[in-house]
Amino acid sequence: MSSSTQESLTPWQFAPITRCIPEDQYTDLEVIDLSLFSLVSGDAATAQAEAQKELIKRTLNAFNTTGFIALKGHGFTHEELEEQWALGKLLFENVSEEEKHRLLANIKEGSWAGYKPQGYHKRPDGSFDCVEHYDFYPNTMLERNLPEVAKPYVKDFRKFLEHQHYVVFRKLLAVLSLGMELDQDFLWKLHHRGTDMNDGALQGGPDEEINWKHGKDDLRYVMYHPPPEEDREKKKNLWVSGHTDFGSVTFLHSQPIAGLQVLMPNGQWRYIRHYPDHLIVSLGDSMEFLTGGVLKAAPHRVIEPPEDQRHLDRLALVYFFPFLPDVKLSLIDHPSLKKLGAKDVWEEYHKLGGKVLTSTDWIDRRSKLVGTKRLEREDKDAESVLDDIHFRHHPEYAKAAAVAA
Known part of the structure; x- marks a missing residue:
């Protein structure tokens, strides 16, 4: 990261x-220190697993119980992370609404690449949707897809995605x-x-087509704006309802404004505290x-x-990291x-003749069911079992379990 880049960005002020x-x-x-783990191959991997049994055991246990970890030793410096927060600020505060509109994501066609504006979603409580975000897929990280003020930083965005995919994610999966x-x-x-x-997919020119042949990773910069006072009661203090993520793994860079809560095994909602310069990691369904x-x-x-x-x-x-689509x-x-x-969550579904689902099949299925209610069916079939699986991993499950919170 060059000094000129640092000087031209206005830092994000943390609360x-x-x-x-x-x-x-x-x-x-x-808290898992990923710097204690190195990628090796063959017999050395088995030897390392034995030597680092405690780190591996703690990681597995956390994802089997709470479902979240705080990850340090990821290889990002404090200064590199500060630059990304500043770039997030730039994407929302230094870009006109007109230019954001020009770069809107084609959400109706299933693409989040670009801007999702405030007010896009019609909330069931009638309140205003105050969340906006800008998303990259690896193959959309091109200068022409960025607002003018962000074009000089296309390589900085790429390096941020690159390190998370090729280094942090790979080590965590190992x-x-x-x-x-x-x-x-x-x-x-x-x-x-x-x-x-690193296969060099992101190392071409700023507007050179990117040959990304892996999962459809989604890097998202999100700004939550305080709702109007008249909407606070409608939202019932809830900004994003209880849910599990799509796909495989989610990285969330820790920040100090409280609001993220996890549903504990005992049915209680608990806040996740701020872990400076850590990644908060959770898993998808x-x-x-x-x-x-x-x-x-x-x-x-x-x-x-x-x-x-x-x-x-x-x-x-x-x-957000998905599996490969197939x-x-x-x-x-x-x-x-x-x-x-x-x-095996699919056992009953397969017994009733359901075909094996791919990662893409499930995401498509779940997307269609979000916001719907469980239909009563006279006879159980493979389709109704899929509905049951969805609703067990859907916000409605979290709401029901949260009654005691």
Whole structure:
């Protein structure tokens, strides 16, 4: 990162930590230092797994219980992360509404690449949708897709995505694979075609077509704006309702405005505290299906920030990792999964004649069911079982379990 780049960006000012949340309303995440793990091959991977058994065990246990970890030792410096927060600020505060409109994502056609404006979603409570975001897929990281003020930073955006995909994500998947007694690269091969550490897909010119042949990763810069006062009651303090993520893994760069809550195994909602310069990592429902629940997708939500932070804009940096589109979401066939207590979520569905679903099949199915209600059917068939699976991993599940919160 050059000094000229630093000088030309206005830093994002982080809010002070809230004083309004009692300590017992937080949950402490398992903190995993990824710098203690290195990628090796062959017999060395097995030897490393033995030497780092405790790190691997703690990671697996966290994703089997709370469903979240706080990740440090990811390789980003404090200055590199500050630059990305500043770039997020730039994308929202230094771009006109006219230019944002020119770069709108084609959401109706299933693409999030570009801007999603405030007010796009019609909230069922009648309140205004105050969230805007700008998304990249790896193959859309081109100068021509950026607003004018952000075009000089196309390489900075690419490096940010590149390191998360090729380094942090790959190492984390290796830890999880070894934890389930699988080959080190087992999960990596379900997300990335080929085994290269970095195949150079993002290293061409700023407007040169990108040959990305892996999963459809989604890097998102999000700005949550405080709602109008008249809408606060309509929202019932809820900004994003309880849900599990699509796909495989989600990285959320920690920031200090409180609001993210995770549904604990006992049915209580608890805040996730701020871990400066850490990645907050959770798993998507497809990862849970593939591993038979050994790795869990934890329901989570975003509620209105506490009183001393309520008036502030909340910037978030998020990275969603899906599986490759043709990956079959069948339970991994390996003795170690059975030993770890894996259960096949698709068993009844397949017995009723349902075909094996790919990652894309499930995302399409779930997208159509979001916002719908469970239909009563006289006879159970494969389609109704799919509905049941969806609603068990849907916001409605989280709402029902949260009654005791």
